[in-house]
Amino acid sequence: MSTLSRRRGRLSPYLLILPGGLWLLLFFAVPIFQLGVTSLYDPSGSLEQGYAMTWAFGNYADALSQYWPHFVRSLVYAGIATVLCLLLGYPLAYAIAQKSGRWKNLMLVCVIAPFFTSFLVRTLAWKTILSDNGALVGFLRDVHLLDASGRLLATPIAVVLGLTYNFLPFMVLPLYANLDRLDGRLLEAANDLYASPARAFAKVTLPLSMPGLVAGTLLTFIPAAGDYINAELLGTPNEYMIGNVIDSAFLVRLDYPQAAALSFILMAAILAIVFVYIKRAGTDEVV
Amino acid sequence: MGDLRLVNLTKQFGIFTAVDDLSLTVPQGSFFALLGASGCGKTTTLRMVAGLEEPTTGQVLLDGQDISRLRPYKRPVNTVFQSYALFPHLDIFENVAFGLRRRGVRDVAGRVARMLSLVQLDGYGKRRPAQLSGGQQQRVALARALINEPQVLLLDEPLGALDLKLRRQMQIELKRIQTEVGLTFVHVTHDQEEAMTMADTVAVMNAGRIEQLGAPAELYEYPASPFVANFLGQSNLLAGDVAGKAGDDVEVTAYGSRFSLPAGRCRADAGSVYLGVRPEKLRLAALVDEVPAGHQYVTGVVTDSSYVGVSTQYLVRTAWGTELSVFAPNSGVTEQIPLGADVAAYWHPRHAFLLRREPGAGDATQPLLEPVP
Ligand SMILES: Nc1ncnc2c1ncn2[C@@H]1O[C@H](COP(=O)(O)OP(=O)(O)OP(=O)(O)O)[C@@H](O)[C@H]1O
Ligand SMILES: [Mg+2]
Numbered sequence: 078m079s080t081l082s083r084r085r086g087r088l089s090p091y092l093l094i095l096p097g098g099l100w101l102l103l104f105f106a107v108p109i110f111q112l113g114v115t116s117l118y119d120p121s122g123s124l125e126q127g128y129a130m131t132w133a134f135g136n137y138a139d140a141l142s143q144y145w146p147h148f149v150r151s152l153v154y155a156g157i158a159t160v161l162c163l164l165l166g167y168p169l170a171y172a173i174a175q176k177s178g179r180w181k182n183l184m185l186v187c188v189i190a191p192f193f194t195s196f197l198v199r200t201l202a203w204k205t206i207l208s209d210n211g212a213l214v215g216f217l218r219d220v221h222l223l224d225a226s227g228r229l230l231a232t233p234i235a236v237v238l239g240l241t242y243n244f245l246p247f248m249v250l251p252l253y254a255n256l257d258r259l260d261g262r263l264l265e266a267a268n269d270l271y272a273s274p275a276r277a278f279a280k281v282t283l284p285l286s287m288p289g290l291v292a293g294t295l296l297t298f299i300p301a302a303g304d305y306i307n308a309e310l311l312g313t314p315n316e317y318m319i320g321n322v323i324d325s326a327f328l329v330r331l332d333y334p335q336a337a338a339l340s341f342i343l344m345a346a347i348l349a350i351v352f353v354y355i356k357r358a359g360t361d362e363v364v
Numbered sequence: 365m366g367d368l369r370l371v372n373l374t375k376q377f378g379i380f381t382a383v384d385d386l387s388l389t390v391p392q393g394s395f396f397a398l399l400g401a402s403g404c405g406k407t408t409t410l411r412m413v414a415g416l417e418e419p420t421t422g423q424v425l426l427d428g429q430d431i432s433r434l435r436p437y438k439r440p441v442n443t444v445f446q447s448y449a450l451f452p453h454l455d456i457f458e459n460v461a462f463g464l465r466r467r468g469v470r471d472v473a474g475r476v477a478r479m480l481s482l483v484q485l486d487g488y489g490k491r492r493p494a495q496l497s498g499g500q501q502q503r504v505a506l507a508r509a510l511i512n513e514p515q516v517l518l519l520d521e522p523l524g525a526l527d528l529k530l531r532r533q534m535q536i537e538l539k540r541i542q543t544e545v546g547l548t549f550v551h552v553t554h555d556q557e558e559a560m561t562m563a564d565t566v567a568v569m570n571a572g573r574i575e576q577l578g579a580p581a582e583l584y585e586y587p588a589s590p591f592v593a594n595f596l597g598q599s600n601l602l603a604g605d606v607a608g609k610a611g612d613d614v615e616v617t618a619y620g621s622r623f624s625l626p627a628g629r630c631r632a633d634a635g636s637v638y639l640g641v642r643p644e645k646l647r648l649a650a651l652v653d654e655v656p657a658g659h660q661y662v663t664g665v666v667t668d669s670s671y672v673g674v675s676t677q678y679l680v681r682t683a684w685g686t687e688l689s690v691f692a693p694n695s696g697v698t699e700q701i702p703l704g705a706d707v708a709a710y711w712h713p714r715h716a717f718l719l720r721r722e723p724g725a726g727d728a729t730q731p732l733l734e735p736v737p
Contacts, residue, residue: 266443266449268436270508273437285453
């Protein structure tokens with residue numbers, strides 16, 4: 078091999094990174110930096126008069142003390158939605174990957190199909206489904222799971238259901254990709270070695286699907302924690318999540334420093350949770 | 365009691381019949397070897413015994429009880445898989461311990477350590493399967509099944525990836541465990557020598573059926589079909605026809621010559637037949653006059669010879685064009701015969717055998733199917 082081609086071989090990873098790296102630098106790193114700077118502006122400034130850079134770390138303390146219930150609510154709602162997505166998505170992904178036979182592609186299309194319409198429109202559809210004179214509420218009232226004036230819309234349940242619905246594909250797809258590669262002969266070996274189907278699932282399928290499970294839960298939890306559409310359309314201010322607060326700080330109250338500080342806190346919180354989660358999932362404890 | 369019996373076992377995949385009305389009995393505590401060309405249904409047969417494949421028809425009986433509808437994890441049967449199927453997420457120790465843990469056996473650590481040492485993998489317990497060589501993985505697969513000491517152990521080419529020396533050692537260990545613990549082994553192998561040295565009974569399978577089943581020496585010395593004659597070792601099969609009987613002998617004509625052999629060596633006593641002789645049962649003489657009394661011969665020319673150490677293998681072309689294999693032991697008694705020499709290849713009639721031949725089929729001196737090495 079000539080020195081030239083060897084050098085090119087050594088450079089090729091960097092060349093491959095270049096386009097994506099530039100993209101991220103322009104549209105991720107620069108805005109993040111700008112956001113960080115904004116979060117430390119003097120909060121008494123305004124868009125018209127401009128902001129002064131005063132290293133106002135107090136913005137963070139203010140944001141947290143004022144809006145900590147919204148943070149907690151976001152994490153709780155997103156957590157419940159993630160668990161529901163997992164409970165619904167794992168069997169679905171397993172069935173598509175292992176049992177669907179020639180229906181596999183059709184079922185996958187069905188999972189992806191909601192993406193063909195807008196997030197907003199689909200959430201509005203849920204507003205109709207959950208509405209007070211809708212069939213669902215009527216049925217639940219009839220069987221006395223809801224009392225006569227009980228409702229679903231404008232409750233935490235509606236928001237969590239909306240989140241679960243909207244992020245289910247993000248759980249299913251990584252799980253499917255993982256379970257599709259599961260080698261059926263390993264399950265046969267487990268069966269041969271006295272493991273009932275349930276034991277074989279716990280000892281072989283589940284541990285082997287951990288990478289897909291971790292990817293799916295993260296892809297569900299992270300966007301769900303930052304979501305504001307579901308709370309806005311299906312909930313009331315009592316159900317508002319941190320996304321709604323950031324939304325209104327940026328677009329209604331025009332309090333840019335506080336909005337930026339809230340965004341940073343949310344990012345830090347999610348990063349911390351993800352870090353701990355991945356560390357735990359990496360060990361056998363989660364299995 | 366405790367015998368494994370397959371009764372009219374059939375497995376069809378769509379219209380393809382992989383196992384065709386198979387019946388056999390494997391006595392408890394015996395070592396049963398299953399030989400056959402690739403794709404003849406050996407693995408499928410084992411899978412039906414293990415419960416991983418449901419028979420289309422037929423039964424699997426163990427201890428006289430029909431287990432063919434029993435789920436795999438309820439059967440006292442373990443398998444060494446042809447593809448190993450080791451658990452990639454578990455280390456070697458946990459792989460081997462898997463069956464013990466499921467049954468809640470005590471002293472897992474001690475047993476696993478002993479088993480790993482038996483397959484010569486001491487100290488490998490903490491590794492993952494992906495960190496082992498093919499032969500090491502195969503030994504883990506062996507250990508993982510063997511440690512359970514099941515009533516019936518199914519071994520699907522369990523030693524195929526091992527070098528000759530290690531394979532011999534493993535064969536000895538397997539045989540020792542099998543006899544000591546009194547387990548029933550059903551062993552699929554492509555290594556005829558392995559099948560013959562280890563097994564009490566050998567079955568040769570062809571296209572989903574058992575062609576012949578018996579003690580290794582019996583199969584080798586007196587094969588029942590051309591397939592077996594050429595699958596287990598090599599045979600020279602001359603196309604001929606039965607001419608009649610003379611006392612206890614059957615007379616055969618082939619290519620204008622008359623041969624005879626004892627009736628007890630004949631699988632057919634009328635019609636089209638093959639006269640078979642094993643290459644090592646043939647001797648070469650330079651002159652027809654040198655053929656000892658009581659022997660029979662065909663004449664020809666030496667067209668090829670290869671020296672393989674313990675013996676020299678000659679090809680002798682007969683006047684009608686058939687090439688016969690002759691293995692002459694290099695015992696120092698006879699000299700090497702040069703190419704092109706005229707020879708007589710002779711044998712004793714009690715070393716020949718007679719097989720039924722489809723009318724019209726020609727000589728079959730080459731193996732009908734090359735045994736996979
Ligand atoms: N699930 C299946 N579907 C369709 N055909 C199959 C299936 N499993 C096996 N077969 C066919 O059945 C036949 C017997 O297969 P089997 O695996 O039992 O062969 P084998 O004797 O073990 O061969 P080898 O020595 O190569 O391992 C083959 O022709 C194979 O193609
Ligand atoms: Mg096989």
